[in-house]
Amino acid sequence: MSKYIIAGAIALVAGNAMAACPALTGPDQGGAYPHLFEKTEFENLQSCTLSFSENPAIGQLNSLIAGNPALLPLAQRLPQEPLIIAPYESIGQYGGVLNGISKATESGTSDLLSVRHVNLVRFSDDLATVVPNVAKSWGWNADFTVLKVNLRKGHKWSDGSAFTAEDIAFWYNNILMDNNVIEKPKDRFLSAGKAVKVEALSDTTVQFTMNEPAPGYLDNFAQDYAQPFLPKHLLENFHPEFNADADKLAKSLGFDNGYALINFYYGQSDWKDIPTPLLKDAAAAERLVEAGFTAIMPTLESYLVVEESLEKRRLVANPYFYQTDTAGNQLPYINEINEVYIGDEDIQTAKLIAGEVDYKAQAVNLPQAPVLLENKDLGKYEVYLRPTIAQTTIAFNLTDKDLEKRAIFNDVKFRRAMSIAMDRDQINEIAYFGLGAPTQYTGFDADTTPFITEKQKTSWIQFDQKAARKLLDKAGVKDQDGDGFRDLPSGKKFELNIQYATQGTPSEVVEIIAKSWTDVGVKTTIKEVTSDEYRNSQSANDLSVLSWVMGRPLTNIASNIETLVPPYGSFFDLRTGMLWSQYLDSNGAEGVAPPATVAEMKKLTDRFVTLKAGSDESNKLGVKIADRVIDDLFIMGTVKAVSPVYRSNALANFEVPKTSSYEFYRMYPYLPAQWYFKN
Structure with a gap:
């Protein structure tokens, strides 16, 4: 073959490899899972190289996160292996505030928890297929007693610290199984009533060894509110097994001991809507920031709390979130979430009718549907009646x-x-x-x-x-x-x-x-x-x-x-x-x-x-x-029966859920990080 033909072929391949990636949308784009790609998978399928972009407001949003360090460049904030999302309808645009209602700090909050939630895996929107999320891949042995989970290289917590398999092993071995923090671990995290063996085999591989076959163990994380990882780099400072001076450090910050400070951050619960330090004790949270710690625990979620009171909660986009769209735009698109607490059903209904809410399903009861449907054109929203599970x-x-x-x-x-x-x-x-x-x-x-x-x-x-x-x-x-x-x-x-x-x-x-x-x-x-x-x-x-x-x-x-x-x-x-x-x-x-x-x-x-x-x-x-x-x-x-799902007409890339239910964690299967507001 002529050397000129070979050179031309090499140049053609190189040109294709450097081509911009197509901004694909919809579920059927040739990937292993609907709407999802691993970066290398996407680039190989499309013969392209992804380039990445960030929210222009992300620096200002980061400045609202008390104690968070100055931002790293986007290339260092994203994992080497980000999860690529093909949006439901269209590539979104940045900006805006998602307005939502809950009953109280820990009541009726799963709607908005599900919007920001992440876990190792999730159910796809068919509510049957378990697909990657925080985890890149996984594998079982033949009898479902050993589960290996592979994480994303370069994944970071919301404060820029590395997220590794050690954070999963720490959650299980040093928090969940430590009765100084959790009085009694939930049965769903045990095997035959006893602790599972959880080991970090490398930075990106964690292994769970069961005491008996447990084929549904991973599926639990696809629908569970509890997240099987905690920021070891923060909490180990106050854990006596990792720091001999943990109690001394905690006392210098106004706490009885290290465990008290861990509970201040963690709250003795996997439930994410317990009051954060910002609400528990603002003065103590300020002391933590002055000592070089963040005011709330770092997260992997798409949004994190920056303000909290008994009346409302404000959250901003996570500047280190690990998902992008197919055009390389870091998700989420929407800047903030504003969550207000309305306990009275009549007042909640009035706010929905007025169009002051962008999404609501939990605690919207069917008797409210007629008045909501009657006023939907005036309030510029839609109401969908979806089957319930419970x-x-x-x-x-x-x-x-x-x-x-x-x-x-x-x-x-x-x-x-x-x-x-x-x-x-x-x-x-x-x-x-x-x-x-x-x-x-x-x-x-x-x-x-x-x-x-x-x-x-x-x-x-x-x-x-x-x-x-x-x-x-x-x-x-x-x-x-x-x-x-x-x-x-x-x-x-x-x-x-x-x-x-x-x-x-x-x-x-x-x-x-x-x-x-x-x-x-x-x-x-x-x-x-x-x-x-x-x-x-x-x-x-x-x-x-x-x-x-x-x-x-x-x-x-x-x-x-x-x-x-x-x-x-x-x-x-x-x-x-x-x-x-x-x-x-x-x-x-x-x-x-x-x-x-x-x-x-x-x-x-x-x-x-x-x-x-x-x-x-x-x-x-x-x-x-x-x-x-x-x-x-x-x-x-x-x-x-059925139950109403409420959605503002301005909210784009919204997939109407198959059920109005908590059991698959509400909107979690429907990729809410790619929601955005139409102009």
């Missing part, structure tokens, strides 16, 4: 402080009576405009879990107050004084009060339930409280009747069975059997021994998480679990 459920406190009530609540005849006493058709018509279906709580999402049967979905949901009265009589709850209302077996008045928060239960639902129960002789009143009041009372075992949204998809339960065993979820769920949980946690030293069905359920669920979701063995076991949920009837379903 439904409003109701339960009785199985370890109620009143021992006589507790005995009644633990009689399955009573629970069955109260279930069939509820007029679910009326709930559907009045609260859900006929758009739902009466459905029993089965633990799993009854609509998308393939093994849930029609019989399971409809067990104990028929409206039959005559049969309910007979069951109540058999349970010993009778009208003894002739006043028309049933009494406890001792003759004491038997009255129920449903305390509820509209974040979890529409008012119309509890109004109908209270009337239905009163109609069969169980006098029932209702009282609306804030989400925080409800959750605190529930956790303190102070409520007799409990109500919240419950129900999860198969993929979610296959990696996390906490809503199937006492106390049936976390602080943010419906919880009953709190004293059963206390008994189990203390090996019988405290609390109340649970009935045998609890131990039987635990055996089933412990086996369930060792099986691959969707396999025949897993499905057969799932049927048994759902049957036990229904037979126990510790939690009762009401109506499964």
